[in-house]
Amino acid sequence: xxxxxxxxxxxxxxxxxxxxxxxxxxxxxxxxxxxxxxxxxxxxxxxxxxxxxxxxxxxxxxxxxxxxxxxxxxxxxxxxxxxxxxxxxxxxxxxxxxxxxxxxxxxxxxxxxxxxxxxxxxxxxxxxxxxxxxxxxxxxxxxxxxxxxxxxxxxxxxxxxxxxxxxxxxxxxxxxxxxxxxxxxxxxxxxxxxxxxxxxxxxxxxxxxxxxxxxxxxxxxxxxxxxxxxxxxxxxxxxxxxxxxxxxxxxxxxxxxxxxxxxxxxxxxxxxxxxxxxxxxxxxxxxxxxxxxxxxxxxxxxxxxxxxxxxxxxxxxxxxxxxxxxxxxxxxxxxxxxxxxxxxxxxxxxxxxxxxxxxxxxxxxxxxxxxxxxxxxxxxxxxxxxxxxxxxxxxxxxxx
Amino acid sequence: xxxxxxxxxxxxxxxxxxxxxxxxxxxxxxxxxxxxxxxxxxxxxxxxxxxxxxxxxxxxxxxxxxxxxxxxxxxxxxxxxxxxxxxxxxxxxxxxxxxxxxxxxxxxxxxxxxxxxxxxxxxxxxxxxxxxxxxxxxxxxxxxxxxxxxxxxxxxxxxxxxxxxxxxxxxxxxxxxxxxxxxxxxxxxxxxxxxxxxxxxxxxxxxxxxxxxxxxxxxxxxxxxxxxxxxxxxxxxxxxxxxxxxxxxxxxxxxxxxxxxxxxxxxxxxxxxxxxxxxxxxxxxxxxxxxx
Numbered sequence: 001x002x003x004x005x006x007x008x009x010x011x012x013x014x015x016x017x018x019x020x021x022x023x024x025x026x027x028x029x030x031x032x033x034x035x036x037x038x039x040x041x042x043x044x045x046x047x048x049x050x051x052x053x054x055x056x057x058x059x060x061x062x063x064x065x066x067x068x069x070x071x072x073x074x075x076x077x078x079x080x081x082x083x084x085x086x087x088x089x090x091x092x093x094x095x096x097x098x099x100x101x102x103x104x105x106x107x108x109x110x111x112x113x114x115x116x117x118x119x120x121x122x123x124x125x126x127x128x129x130x131x132x133x134x135x136x137x138x139x140x141x142x143x144x145x146x147x148x149x150x151x152x153x154x155x156x157x158x159x160x161x162x163x164x165x166x167x168x169x170x171x172x173x174x175x176x177x178x179x180x181x182x183x184x185x186x187x188x189x190x191x192x193x194x195x196x197x198x199x200x201x202x203x204x205x206x207x208x209x210x211x212x213x214x215x216x217x218x219x220x221x222x223x224x225x226x227x228x229x230x231x232x233x234x235x236x237x238x239x240x241x242x243x244x245x246x247x248x249x250x251x252x253x254x255x256x257x258x259x260x261x262x263x264x265x266x267x268x269x270x271x272x273x274x275x276x277x278x279x280x281x282x283x284x285x286x287x288x289x290x291x292x293x294x295x296x297x298x299x300x301x302x303x304x305x306x307x308x309x310x311x312x313x314x315x316x317x318x319x320x321x322x323x324x325x326x327x328x329x330x331x332x333x334x335x336x337x338x339x340x341x342x343x344x345x346x347x348x349x350x351x352x353x354x355x356x357x358x359x360x361x362x363x364x365x366x367x368x369x370x371x372x373x374x375x376x377x378x379x380x381x382x383x384x385x386x387x388x389x390x391x392x393x394x395x396x397x398x399x400x
Numbered sequence: 401x402x403x404x405x406x407x408x409x410x411x412x413x414x415x416x417x418x419x420x421x422x423x424x425x426x427x428x429x430x431x432x433x434x435x436x437x438x439x440x441x442x443x444x445x446x447x448x449x450x451x452x453x454x455x456x457x458x459x460x461x462x463x464x465x466x467x468x469x470x471x472x473x474x475x476x477x478x479x480x481x482x483x484x485x486x487x488x489x490x491x492x493x494x495x496x497x498x499x500x501x502x503x504x505x506x507x508x509x510x511x512x513x514x515x516x517x518x519x520x521x522x523x524x525x526x527x528x529x530x531x532x533x534x535x536x537x538x539x540x541x542x543x544x545x546x547x548x549x550x551x552x553x554x555x556x557x558x559x560x561x562x563x564x565x566x567x568x569x570x571x572x573x574x575x576x577x578x579x580x581x582x583x584x585x586x587x588x589x590x591x592x593x594x595x596x597x598x599x600x601x602x603x604x605x606x607x608x609x610x611x612x613x614x615x616x617x618x619x620x621x622x623x624x625x626x627x628x629x630x631x632x633x634x635x636x637x638x639x640x641x642x643x644x645x646x647x648x649x650x651x652x653x654x655x656x657x658x659x660x661x662x663x664x665x666x667x668x669x670x671x672x673x674x675x676x677x678x679x680x681x682x683x684x685x686x687x688x689x690x691x692x
Contacts, residue, residue: 043519222618227412255613281520
């Protein structure tokens with residue numbers, strides 16, 4: 001036998017020996033989870049942060065040994081991320097495409113105007129043979145408009161309950177700031193989330209807590225001129241101005257309030273505005289604005305998660321923090337339900353994950369335990385943060 | 401109170417309309433010279449303002465410097481748009497350049513989105529101050545934009561009617577073949593037109609950023625739509641028309657918002673456009689109603 005042949009034979013024997021000694025490693029499977037959200041357009045930052053959070057969480061789980069599958073093998077989480085451009089048609093199309101792959105769960109979308117019609121194309125009731133809707137679990141991280149998961153039993157959300165958050169905020173204000181009696185609202189009328197949050201949440205709970213509603217001003221998502229609206233706020237002379245709008249128009253309105261010398265005793269913002277965007281757009285004008293949020297780096301887990309997401313070029317906030325938590329929740333569900341992650345068990349695995357998610361009553365989150373409702377929604381712990389010196393700082397933790 | 405509010409709405413709208421006028425001038429100037437619409441104009445203007453913001457953040461400098469940098473960047477972008485969307489595209493096909501500039505519009509918007517992740521950027525205030533008269537107030541920065549729009553009109557009219565470049569530009573606009581026969585370089589004049597309008601657009605983009613206090617990719621579509629409306633109402637190719645139409649659209653927008661609310665506002669602005677298209681298709685300063 002020549003030397004090259006001897007070497008080749010040795011290599012073959014060694015390879016066979018290693019592969020027979022490590023069956024688990026050789027059989028390591030891919031657990032494909034597909035994120036989707038806005039990666040282009042004006043809400044691109046949401047998609048970037050969610051993608052980074054998903055990848056960071058998956059990376060952490062994979063480094064810690066992966067996910068134990070139903071037959072005892074170890075699975076590795078693989079994250080795909082798709083752009084839906086915050087467009088309902090594209091969101092549905094992307095989801096159909098994801099569902100045609102080996103992906104076990106869809107994580108998204110960014111926008112409520114995508115989530116609502118998207119949940120509508122899912123099978124409404126599990127096991128309904130007459131319903132040809134998509135049988136694919138969706139776990140939402142960002143789209144926050146209230147009560148959407150009840151549309152389908154395949155839809156689940158890990159978004160905060162704004163009703164509870166703002167109710168707690170107004171209760172706390174009533175107790176700690178008794179001088180605040182009146183409120184004026186500003187609402188971005190053409191965005192599902194901001195509109196719902198003002199009319200169905202902020203306005204309702206403020207009135208319920210005894211605050212007098214002095215009026216409301218309306219504008220659109222891409223508006224640049226807030227002179228009329230700021231003048232209405234000026235005339236209302238309310239103690240609190242509550243702005244239910246996304247960062248661009250929140251900043252526009254805050255700047256116009258400043259120009260017109262409107263100085264309310266307190267400004268309250270929309271949950272989605274407790275982000276870097278607001279500070280980048282108008283840190284000075286947003287100083288002291290109070291916003292309830294379900295994420296802040298206040299626990300060691302949250303701090304570590306934020307650091308990991310930063311390594312994947314993302315920033316953790318209440319939305320991307322939810323994406324991070326979703327991967328951890330899915331790991332537990334996959335392990336608990338005995339998911340196999342084989343090419344011929346994709347639909348069965350999806351059903352197992354759906355069943356597992358529907359059975360959850362609570363999950364571990366980055367800042368505490370979240371409760372799960374029968375309708376697939378989360379009741380997450382939350383904090384009140386305020387903008388201070390160009391940063392978000394925790395103002396109050398209602399759970400303490 | 402109603403009268404004060406109404407007057408305030410009219411004044412605010414007129415002043416804010418100056419930003420539309422500046423964008424409208426750019427649209428109308430390119431149309432006046434080449435008989436083409438540059439759909440990427442507002443996107444390039446906002447892009448130039450972003451470029452100025454980035455450069456100011458990088459090297460420092462006073463807020464007013466952003467206007468000059470944006471103008472320079474706008475000139476460069478204008479030339480790029482000319483080269484990519486007009487220079488080698490068959491001008492005889494009116495749809496060709498329209499589609500190429502729509503493509504450029506989308507590209508410019510996505511470049512802005514990808515370089516900024518879509519985040520709004522704080523824009524420095526160039527002119528501060530408010531004339532406060534109790535219930536009535538006038539924003540100094542919007543007055544500045546208004547004055548700039550008037551100055552831009554004067555400078556452009558001077559350029560067009562009192563300089564050799566203007567004569568050549570008008571010659572190209574009226575008789576391109578004859579202009580070439582007398583030695584005027586068509587492509588050179590067209591390129592210069594794009595540079596000049598680009599500079600104006602960059603300047604306008606920076607002024608708008610300063611007036612709004614923010615830059616965001618969200619500005620691109622509304623400015624394009626408003627620019628086009630202003631161009632049509634003002635009369636395609638008419639610079640004074642663009643100024644008047646810009647002010648008119650700004651005022652109409654604010655007054656309709658005051659009376660009918662924000663959700664109906666744009667319906668009435670579109671109706672205004674419709675009224676002009678039907679009854680005065682040549683724009684504000686057209687002498688006769690020209691229809692097919």
